[in-house]
Amino acid sequence: MFLCNLPTFFKKQKIIMSAEKQKRTELKDIGEFGLIDVLQQDVKLYQESTKKGIGDDAAVIDASSEQTVVSTDMLVEGIHFDLSYMPLKHLGYKAIAVNVSDIAAMNAVPRQVTVSIALSNRFSKEAVEELYKGINIACENYKVDLVGGDTTSSRSGLVISVTAIGTAKEENLAYRSGAKPGEILCVTGDLGGAYMGLQLLEREKQVYMSNPQAQPELKDQEYVVGRQLRPEARTDMVHEFKEYGIKPTSMIDISDGLASEVMHICKNSEVGAVLYEEKFPVAEETLKAAMDFHIPSSTVVLNGGEDYELLFTIKQEDYEKVKHNPNISFIGYILEKEKGTQLITKGKQVVPLQAQGWTHFKQSEDE
Amino acid sequence: MFLCNLPTFFKKQKIIMSAEKQKRTELKDIGEFGLIDVLQQDVKLYQESTKKGIGDDAAVIDASSEQTVVSTDMLVEGIHFDLSYMPLKHLGYKAIAVNVSDIAAMNAVPRQVTVSIALSNRFSKEAVEELYKGINIACENYKVDLVGGDTTSSRSGLVISVTAIGTAKEENLAYRSGAKPGEILCVTGDLGGAYMGLQLLEREKQVYMSNPQAQPELKDQEYVVGRQLRPEARTDMVHEFKEYGIKPTSMIDISDGLASEVMHICKNSEVGAVLYEEKFPVAEETLKAAMDFHIPSSTVVLNGGEDYELLFTIKQEDYEKVKHNPNISFIGYILEKEKGTQLITKGKQVVPLQAQGWTHFKQSEDE
Numbered sequence: 001m002f003l004c005n006l007p008t009f010f011k012k013q014k015i016i017m018s019a020e021k022q023k024r025t026e027l028k029d030i031g032e033f034g035l036i037d038v039l040q041q042d043v044k045l046y047q048e049s050t051k052k053g054i055g056d057d058a059a060v061i062d063a064s065s066e067q068t069v070v071s072t073d074m075l076v077e078g079i080h081f082d083l084s085y086m087p088l089k090h091l092g093y094k095a096i097a098v099n100v101s102d103i104a105a106m107n108a109v110p111r112q113v114t115v116s117i118a119l120s121n122r123f124s125k126e127a128v129e130e131l132y133k134g135i136n137i138a139c140e141n142y143k144v145d146l147v148g149g150d151t152t153s154s155r156s157g158l159v160i161s162v163t164a165i166g167t168a169k170e171e172n173l174a175y176r177s178g179a180k181p182g183e184i185l186c187v188t189g190d191l192g193g194a195y196m197g198l199q200l201l202e203r204e205k206q207v208y209m210s211n212p213q214a215q216p217e218l219k220d221q222e223y224v225v226g227r228q229l230r231p232e233a234r235t236d237m238v239h240e241f242k243e244y245g246i247k248p249t250s251m252i253d254i255s256d257g258l259a260s261e262v263m264h265i266c267k268n269s270e271v272g273a274v275l276y277e278e279k280f281p282v283a284e285e286t287l288k289a290a291m292d293f294h295i296p297s298s299t300v301v302l303n304g305g306e307d308y309e310l311l312f313t314i315k316q317e318d319y320e321k322v323k324h325n326p327n328i329s330f331i332g333y334i335l336e337k338e339k340g341t342q343l344i345t346k347g348k349q350v351v352p353l354q355a356q357g358w359t360h361f362k363q364s365e366d367e
Numbered sequence: 368m369f370l371c372n373l374p375t376f377f378k379k380q381k382i383i384m385s386a387e388k389q390k391r392t393e394l395k396d397i398g399e400f401g402l403i404d405v406l407q408q409d410v411k412l413y414q415e416s417t418k419k420g421i422g423d424d425a426a427v428i429d430a431s432s433e434q435t436v437v438s439t440d441m442l443v444e445g446i447h448f449d450l451s452y453m454p455l456k457h458l459g460y461k462a463i464a465v466n467v468s469d470i471a472a473m474n475a476v477p478r479q480v481t482v483s484i485a486l487s488n489r490f491s492k493e494a495v496e497e498l499y500k501g502i503n504i505a506c507e508n509y510k511v512d513l514v515g516g517d518t519t520s521s522r523s524g525l526v527i528s529v530t531a532i533g534t535a536k537e538e539n540l541a542y543r544s545g546a547k548p549g550e551i552l553c554v555t556g557d558l559g560g561a562y563m564g565l566q567l568l569e570r571e572k573q574v575y576m577s578n579p580q581a582q583p584e585l586k587d588q589e590y591v592v593g594r595q596l597r598p599e600a601r602t603d604m605v606h607e608f609k610e611y612g613i614k615p616t617s618m619i620d621i622s623d624g625l626a627s628e629v630m631h632i633c634k635n636s637e638v639g640a641v642l643y644e645e646k647f648p649v650a651e652e653t654l655k656a657a658m659d660f661h662i663p664s665s666t667v668v669l670n671g672g673e674d675y676e677l678l679f680t681i682k683q684e685d686y687e688k689v690k691h692n693p694n695i696s697f698i699g700y701i702l703e704k705e706k707g708t709q710l711i712t713k714g715k716q717v718v719p720l721q722a723q724g725w726t727h728f729k730q731s732e733d734e
Contacts, residue, residue: 051434051537052542055543055635056473056542056543056544056635057438057469057470057472057473057543057618057619057620058436058437058438058469058470058472058473058475058531058533059436059437059438060434060435060436060473060540061430061434061435061436061437062434062435062537063428063430063435067418067427067428067429068427068428068429068430068435068532069425069426069427069428070425070426070428070479070481070514070515070530070532071424071425071426071481071515072481072483072515072516072517072528072530073483073517074483074484074485074517074519074526074528076485076519076520076521076522076526077522078521078522079485079519079520079521079522080519102424102425103424103425105424105425106423106424106425106427108425112437114437114438114439114530116439116440116441116528117441118441118443118446118526147437148437148438148439149439150439150440150441150528152441152443152446152447153443153446154443154445154446154526155443155444155445155446155523155524156522156523156524157522157523159441159443159485159521159526159528161439161441161483161517161526161528163437163439163481163530164425165435165437166425170418170429173427175419175423176422176423176424177423251424252424253424268422268423
């Protein structure tokens with residue numbers, strides 16, 4: 001399902017954006033209300049709690065006896081995504097998934113989303129429909145209702161702002177602040193794939209731009225490219241925790257790289273931690289791609305970001321319940337705050353953990 | 368409190384943006400976490416229902432037995448605001464007020480907001496602080512809690528996305544769809560001021576740009592300029608309706624001009640309506656400004672927008688309870704759907720109502 005043939009994709013995406021060979025309806029010709037009508041056609045509702053969706057000043061939600069959790073994220077063209085290799089449908093899917101991921105990271109069940117977009121007249125109605133196809137597929141997958149939003153123009157590029165709303169019983173909520181010394185640090189799935197996928201796509205883009213006839217080099221790279229273009233939120237874990245009868249003492253989703261997220265949990269919980277490099281879960285495809293690029297795979301795990309897996313802590317006594325779960329890796333322990341955050345390398349060296357963190361502002365130049 | 372002296376303002380704003388004579392801290396020097404720390408300092412919480420605000424993957428809200436209402440809006444530089452005459456503090460205030468207005472239009476009480484911003488490195492930390500000053504003042508005025516958001520960079524300009532959350536008892540919610548023939552169409556406050564304020568500011572900007580030494584011509588124009596730069600949400604009406612013991616049968620806030628909003632209510636309620644031009648509430652300052660610009664004041668009322676007053680319908684039998692309220696004007700009646708939407712002019716002519724609607728896409732050119 002992912003793109004092995006980027007040159008073919010580049011051409012297809014160009015067609016959607018420029019409509020060389022297909023119908024292109026200008027947004028100015030249908031207006032805001034026309035566009036909203038089009039986008040509403042495919043909206044389905046899944047949640048009983050959605051009393052009123054799109055179509056009034058506000059959506060109405062009946063949270064009944066549960067707590068409401070709310071999270072919001074903004075994706076900006078040229079900063080968070082590059083439409084020259086990101087299909088609009090995948091982008092729509094990803095915009096929902098990354099917000100649903102924040103709800104899952106509270107150990108809550110996602111219920112509703114609102115989606116606001118700003119876009120320039122470079123985008124046609126067909127391009128917006130492509131974006132909303134992905135949004136609607138994600139809504140169906142995660143069973144969340146699209147209940148509102150805003151559609152406006154921008155002077156340049158596409159901005160997507162999503163707010164996700166979920167519910168949880170108060171006693172089930174997992175904050176970043178609950179980790180205690182002695183508890184086990186766990187991660188779901190594998191890490192670093194999304195970052196390596198991005199490196200591959202960027203490389204292919206450069207190759208394609210210098211020579212549109214070049215053969216693609218993404219054979220056997222579907223996995224890492226897919227991790228970048230279409231990440232999934234780990235809502236399955238919320239159900240698994242319930243089945244096991246356990247509650248993570250703290251939890252966060254891994255959007256910025258493992259190091260940064262571990263430090264968030266440590267800061268909020270006022271604890272330290274030790275990580276074991278040898279325990280990092282890395283897919284074979286990720287390892288291979290990292291070798292190709294001469295980057296140590298642990299660097300990719302610690303600072304890569306965008307995997308949207310969950311990092312959480314459990315009590316020692318809960319280990320038995322989850323130890324055979326193939327989705328969970330046990331990567332370290334929580335320490336007293338004074339011990340700081342440490343990494344024990346494969347060579348048994350103890351090094352302080354460092355978060356590279358977020359560098360968007362460094363890239364942004366006003367155009 | 369508003370700007371009589373635009374040249375002085377233009378200079379001040381230029382200083383905030385460029386920091387010619389004051390401290391300018393680059394965002395890249397403090398990073399995302401540094402900026403979030405700065406912005407969190409002034410966040411106060413007012414609502415008991417806010418169980419967890421900023422600082423985790425999601426905010427946690429206890430809506431208890433009431434319904435939750437959610438609304439979202441996006442403001443884009445160059446489309447919705449022009450920083451050459453919109454002070455950043457007022458912009459922050461307005462971003463909150465327009466979202467709170469949507470909650471009020473449901474006859475609900477606003478409780479929480481999330482604020483996401485994308486901004487280029489043209490903005491300094493001090494500029495962002497100025498914006499959040501306005502956001503925090505609005506939060507205090509409306510007693511809403513800032514519980515989350517996202518801060519990211521953009522390739523050009525400023526984008527602000529706000530989601531507002533409120534609560535109401537199910538039986539008090541006022542949808543757009545409840546109007547019935549025979550009911551009375553009402554509006555709060557006065558209309559058209561915000562649009563005339565915009566015209567004045569645009570004119571002064573042109574004058575200033577062609578001659579920075581020109582004397583400002585905004586004397587006695589504070590009212591309309593204030594309506595544009597710092598609109599207020601009519602949350603007071605939600606309390607007044609409660610005191611009167613009445614519930615509007617339908618309600619909407621006036622963001623796009625009266626004609627468009629009347630047509631929304633008619634479409635959603637499947638009814639028609641008749642409006643009386645002579646009943647339109649127009650402030651003296653608005654009338655004067657409209658005369659200066661040779662625009663009929665009714666055109667401004669019908670198509671001007673951004674007043675953020677409330678348009679609502681009440682049953683005939685509720686008229687006695689509100690007829691002396693100076694905040695309410697009675698501008699027409701709901702008709703059967705077949706009658707359509709009509710305007711009766713001051714000259715007693717009957718003309719069909721037309722909504723100019725939303726034309727943002729026509730203005731946007733990719734830069």
